[in-house]
Amino acid sequence: xxxxxxxxxxxxxxACDSRPFLLDVRQPWEYDVCHxxxxxxxxxxxxxxxxxxxxKGRETVVICHHGIRSRQVGYYLEQAxxxxxxxxxxxxxxxxxxxxxxxATY
Numbered sequence: 001x002x003x004x005x006x007x008x009x010x011x012x013x014x015a016c017d018s019r020p021f022l023l024d025v026r027q028p029w030e031y032d033v034c035h036x037x038x039x040x041x042x043x044x045x046x047x048x049x050x051x052x053x054x055x056k057g058r059e060t061v062v063i064c065h066h067g068i069r070s071r072q073v074g075y076y077l078e079q080a081x082x083x084x085x086x087x088x089x090x091x092x093x094x095x096x097x098x099x100x101x102x103x104a105t106y
Contacts, residue, residue: 001074001085006094009061009086020059020086025073034092034104036063044069051080059084065106066091 004012013019022039024031031041042050044064054060060082062070067089074085088095096103 001071001078001087003067003071003087003089004061005089006098009088009095010099012086018059020061020084021055022061022063023054023073024063024092025069026064026092030065030106033106034096036092036095036100039063044073047073047076054082056080056082057084059086061086061088063088064091066093 019038022036024035024039024041025044025047026041027043028041035041042054054077060077062074062077062085064070064073067087068091070091071087074087077085092103093105096105
């Protein structure tokens with residue numbers, strides 16, 4: 001698993017040919033407060049039951065509030081056979097503070 005901070009992820013998303021899957025693993029209320037455009041919500045607790053719906057071959061960026069839950073989910077995905085996982089260090093909190101300053105925080 002690779003770790004990207006907010007600036008690295010922003011640059012990567014601008015430069016990549018094929019947009020990775022943005023997997024937000026927070027709770028629905030958190031996602032409702034703020035989220036990165038294009039991300040899909042699958043709360044951390046639902047990952048095991050939704051694993052078959054995720055594409056193991058697609059690059060996946062895992063996102064949470066500060067990067068802790070996303071790191072745990074990233075490790076879980078790697079154990080399940082996902083080869084190309086990126087953890088957003090600092091989570092949406094860092095994204096809001098450094099990339100999209102109009103984004104709500106909590």
